[in-house]
Amino acid sequence: MPKKLLLKHLEVPGIQSLDVYRQQGGYENLKKALSMVPDAITEEVKKSGLRGRGGAGFPTGMKWSFLAKPPGVPRYLVCNADESEPGTFKDRYLMQRIPHLLLEGMIISSFALGANTSYIYIRGELMYVYHILQKAIDECYAAGLLGKNIMGSDYSLHLHVHCGAGAYICGEETALIESLEGKRGNPRIKPPFPAVKGLWGCPTVVNNVETIAAVVPIIEMGGDAYAAIGVGKSTGTKLISASGHINKPGVYEIELGVPVEEFIYSDEYCGGVRNGNKLKAVVAGGSSVPILPGDLILKTTKGEPRLMTYESLADGGFQSGTMLGSGGFIVMDETASIVKNLWNFTRFYHHESCGQCSPCREGTGWMEKILHKILDGHGEMKDIDLLWDIQSKIEGKTICPLGDAAAWPVASAIRHFRYEFEELIKSGGKVNRPAYATHAG
Amino acid sequence: MNVKKEIAFSPEALALVHKLLSRYPDGKQKSALLPILHLAQTEFDGWLSPEVMDYVACLLNIQPVEVYEVASFYSMFNLKPVGKCLIEVCRTGPCWLMGAEDVVKYIEKKLGIKDGQTTPDGMFTLKTVECLASCGTAPMMQIGETYHENLTPEKIDDILGNYEMLNERVTHWDKKHIKA
Ligand SMILES: Cc1cc2nc3c(=O)[nH]c(=O)nc-3n(C[C@H](O)[C@H](O)[C@H](O)COP(=O)(O)O)c2cc1C
Ligand code: FES
Secondary structure, eight states: OOOOSSSTTTTSTTTTSHHHHHHTTTTHHHHHHHTSOHHHHHHHHHHHTOBOTTTTOOBHHHHHHTOOOOTTOOOEEEEEEOOOSTTOOHHHHHHHHOHHHHHHHHHHHHHHHTOSEEEEEEOGGGHHHHHHHHHHHHHHHHTTSSBSSGGGSSOOBEEEEEEOOSOGGGGSHHHHHHHHTTSOOOOOOSSSOTTTSOGGGSOEEEEEHHHHHHHHHHHHHOHHHHHTSEETTEESEEEEEEEESBSSOEEEEEETTOBHHHHHHSTTTTOSBGGGOOEEEEEBTBTTSOEEEHHHHHBOTTSOBOBSSHHHHHTTHHHHOOOOTTOEEEEEETTOOHHHHHHHHHHHHHHHOOSSSHHHHHHHHHHHHHHHHHHTTOOOTHHHHHHHHHHHHHTTOSSSTHHHHHHHHHHHHHHHHHHHHHHHHHTTTOOOSOOOOOOOO | OOOOOOOOOOHHHHHHHHHHHTTSOTTOGGGGHHHHHHHHHHHTTTSOOHHHHHHHHHHHTOOHHHHHHHHTTSTTOOSSOOOSEEEEEEOSHHHHHTTHHHHHHHHHHHHTOOTTOBOTTSOEEEEEESOOSOGGGOSOEEETTEEEOSOOHHHHHHHHHHHHHHOOOOOSSOGGGTOO
């Protein structure tokens, strides 16, 4: 059995409640943490090699050590529970099933950072999870796990849950901060980084739900033991949200380093492609990462089996690789139309662009229109190059990475599936679901 | 004479508003704007009229425009009246792969309305929305705070039938959470 650190108690009846969570050893790690020096906790997190689970994979311990600590200025920890990256549903799963794991992680992390007020920003659509978290927070206050002098220590913390109202961009950390201040979710120009000037101008750390939850097992087992799980710089376990044309969609906790082939085909995980169909393509880390054809997701161009790690998925750069991202693993079988799905994603980014930067605001709309034109049967061959040109002029030219997120799916679809665009254009939009074809390059 | 109904939160909602306001530091009460706008939709027929937004601005002691610009940015805020039961069907990639398009078409046909429209009796509004973090149980839709997953035509019939029978307004911030 692979190691479970986050979902260990998933099947325990009533684990949502504080009592049952404590019977399973819950909040013992908080007790342990409160007996440590705050910086020693950051040190363990550094040793663990934990990388941000929200998508960018930035080392968490390092991020924490960047937090400015001017005297007399409050510091904040904000948990990013906006989970809006298409294909990603692990944070919702975790919060809904084991809310106290997140809360325990929040209290430990807040203590490590010296924050006395922290927030969980959850997307507004997940209002039922908001109420689950609120109930869990109320339980903690009643049990002396939140508020003044937590567990008899001299540490005090107020933890609040805050709801958004429908905007993908609010997952970007500076947009999230704006939104938490009661404004439109327009990303800020960096620097200054939130670690220096974040929420209400104060030093702030923003971390993903899964990142904060992972701090609990790190305290339990120690940073070194956590780092011993996984491969190289991809340490520990990761929640993967698996969706699309597979037999067993769902959330799986994997030890980083599982071969992609095993993840797709073994009964432990996705259980294979539905109906025994052929694997056409995978978007491995949420809609924003490059799409890869079936053969390239299973093996690198060097012929090595690809692993579920940050490094292995990125092997080959954007020419032949992709990214682990948020772990939103979307599988497409031979019946899927790459162009149609690309149109869908592009429409999404156009809809979600905050509108501050012209390349993103206008470019996403142009790409959506051109893809629509191709699907409608009015495409011309030069449209493919035009699409390429537009995406290349969005990438890297915007305040936040939403522009990149919109550009990469387009670039990778053209790179790996150009023939599918061409067939659609030649046939006047008729070949919508071309038969399976292996990667040409 | 056209007598305008006075806009005011119920005492229970007002108590909750004050609780929400206390979560943010002094002088940063504007932070409570999003949660309070959700409450306003629950209290005032599922949408935010200009009068409701002005009322919220007054409560928070901010300019009305600060409320308008926020309300128009976020997709969950309805700036026009909606049916008692707002059906939000996810239309994004993973759901799309699993037949979201057919779900939308099925509901459109069943209710005789298009995406964005409301049935003449004011019961249902259909709205397509973006990924709701439920892609593993696609296709799916949200009604009020409830997620309805792994949809089939039969399931949709059952679900909508139940709401029709209930004949009550459902909102994202469910009324039951305002009481205590
Ligand atoms: C457009 C956009 C959307 C994002 N959405 C999310 C999200 O829903 N959840 C999340 O944790 N991070 C999201 N991120 C990443 C955050 O900006 C940030 O890197 C992350 O919350 C940091 O936490 P971590 O280091 O623990 O991963 C998004 C980034 C961008 C550019
Ligand atoms: S795509 Fe529909 S819930 Fe994610």
